[in-house]
Amino acid sequence: MYTPGRKSKELYERAKKVFPAGVSYTIRYFEPHPFYVKKAKGCRVHDVDGNVYIDYWMGHGALILGHNHPLMVKAIKEAAEIGTHIGLVNEYEVMYAEQVVKMIPSAEMIKFTNSGTEANMYAVRLARTYTKRSKIGKFEGGWHGGYDALHVGVSYPFNKPESGGLTEGATKDTILLPFNDLEEVEKKFREHEFACVVIEPVLGAGGCIPADKEFLKGLRELCDDTGTLLIFDEVITGFRLSPGGGQKFYGVYPDITVLGKILGGGGLPVGAFCARKEIMELLDHTKYPDASTRAFHGGTYSANPLVCYVGTKILRELEKGYIYNHINKLGEKIIKELDEIFQKYNFQAFSSGVGSMVGIHFTKEKPTDARKANTTKNVELVKKYHAHLLNNGIVVIKPTLPHLFISNAHTENEIEEFLRVTEEFVKKHSQ
Numbered sequence: 001m002y003t004p005g006r007k008s009k010e011l012y013e014r015a016k017k018v019f020p021a022g023v024s025y026t027i028r029y030f031e032p033h034p035f036y037v038k039k040a041k042g043c044r045v046h047d048v049d050g051n052v053y054i055d056y057w058m059g060h061g062a063l064i065l066g067h068n069h070p071l072m073v074k075a076i077k078e079a080a081e082i083g084t085h086i087g088l089v090n091e092y093e094v095m096y097a098e099q100v101v102k103m104i105p106s107a108e109m110i111k112f113t114n115s116g117t118e119a120n121m122y123a124v125r126l127a128r129t130y131t132k133r134s135k136i137g138k139f140e141g142g143w144h145g146g147y148d149a150l151h152v153g154v155s156y157p158f159n160k161p162e163s164g165g166l167t168e169g170a171t172k173d174t175i176l177l178p179f180n181d182l183e184e185v186e187k188k189f190r191e192h193e194f195a196c197v198v199i200e201p202v203l204g205a206g207g208c209i210p211a212d213k214e215f216l217k218g219l220r221e222l223c224d225d226t227g228t229l230l231i232f233d234e235v236i237t238g239f240r241l242s243p244g245g246g247q248k249f250y251g252v253y254p255d256i257t258v259l260g261k262i263l264g265g266g267g268l269p270v271g272a273f274c275a276r277k278e279i280m281e282l283l284d285h286t287k288y289p290d291a292s293t294r295a296f297h298g299g300t301y302s303a304n305p306l307v308c309y310v311g312t313k314i315l316r317e318l319e320k321g322y323i324y325n326h327i328n329k330l331g332e333k334i335i336k337e338l339d340e341i342f343q344k345y346n347f348q349a350f351s352s353g354v355g356s357m358v359g360i361h362f363t364k365e366k367p368t369d370a371r372k373a374n375t376t377k378n379v380e381l382v383k384k385y386h387a388h389l390l391n392n393g394i395v396v397i398k399p400t401l402p403h404l405f406i407s408n409a410h411t412e413n414e415i416e417e418f419l420r421v422t423e424e425f426v427k428k429h430s431q
């Protein structure tokens with residue numbers, strides 16, 4: 001069991017009175033309760049009791065440059081002088097849009113939102129407007145945020161409602177598809193006419209499981225053959241797998257791209273959806289004065305100058321490309337050496353991932369989809385592992401499905417420490 005400090009406990013007791021379960025987002029809870037962060041810098045977080053943790057959570061994967069990167073701090077200060085929220089159009093939104101469109105290969109036009117959830121919602125609405133169809137395909141284990149129509153089939157065994165309040169009307173047009181299984185997906189395409197299919201090029205919350213390139217290519221062809229729009233949810237992979245995201249990395253291009261997390265410069269809330277002009281023009285009210293023929297998008301804080309100014313500065317830095325060699329090398333090292341540790345002790349576990357996304361699975365076989373990542377999982381042991389990491393000053397996302405996001409602030413030293421602490425656990429728990 002993980003033992004948080006006394007001050008964290010006190011804060012948790014107060015938090016329980018004002019937040020259900022004491023947390024501001026369910027995923028932030030772990031047993032017996034989370035530690036409370038006082039400050040963060042680089043790849044480390046410091047809690048209120050003076051404990052320091054190597055952070056592989058990294059702001060849910062948003063902080064590709066690390067916590068409080070000097071460039072970001074400087075940009076935020078500059079932006080505060082401009083005005084954090086104006087509500088009228090401003091030059092910074094044009095600059096930001098131009099920068100994103102330049103970096104994301106399949107994008108010609110863009111709309112900004114305040115979160116990945118919102119961006120997915122609007123992307124699906126746009127696809128439905130374009131195709132004049134209703135059904136949407138999504139993959140088992142895919143997490144696209146809390147939008148009703150995509151909040152389906154996220155958690156194993158993928159056959160129960162993911163929340164109360166999801167009406168049949170809101171979810172009946174959502175068809176679940178098996179990840180990395182083109183034959184089964186083809187069958188579903190024969191049974192249904194889709195407006196769009198939404199996929200993460202690498203399952204993120206589903207366990208950092210990459211799509212096979214051939215699978216993605218096959219999916220692209222299926223969409224082309226059936227007039228279905230392919231949506232890449234690149235909220236995690238965007239600006240992480242490469243400056244041009246997962247689409248550039250795989251060389252497979254979607255019709256619509258959804259962005260978030262790193263898009264905000266690693267610290268500011270934002271989302272976006274972008275596509276070629278022909279699709280995005282369906283949001284143009286001057287071309288389509290009849291509201292029922294176009295797709296609506298809006299938002300009080302969308303394209304506020306704070307996020308536009310800071311986001312542009314950070315994206316320009318990422319565009320230089322130098323960080324990707326570093327984070328991908330660390331990712332490769334951790335993925336390879338984790339498997340070596342598991343094999344050395346004949347321990348039933350596998351790593352997964354690509355680039356700077358790493359998943360750890362206490363399963364009987366290496367998972368290629370979220371179903372396999374769960375069917376043979378040793379849940380009790382994986383929870384113990386999570387607690388062991390915390391007790392040794394390491395924080396990763398999710399006790400039951402540990403996954404890591406590596407930032408440019410991590411070095412070989414932090415990776416070595418992670419491997420050392422993991423080996424200690426594996427050694428102790430191998431038969």
Ligand SMILES: Cc1ncc(COP(=O)(O)O)c(C=O)c1O
Pocket residue numbers: 060114115116117118120143144145146200204205233234235236260261271
């Ligand atoms: C792939 C993916 N899409 C969408 C979302 C939702 O984004 P947000 O939390 O900004 O609403 C997330 C969040 O974790 C995500 O990982």
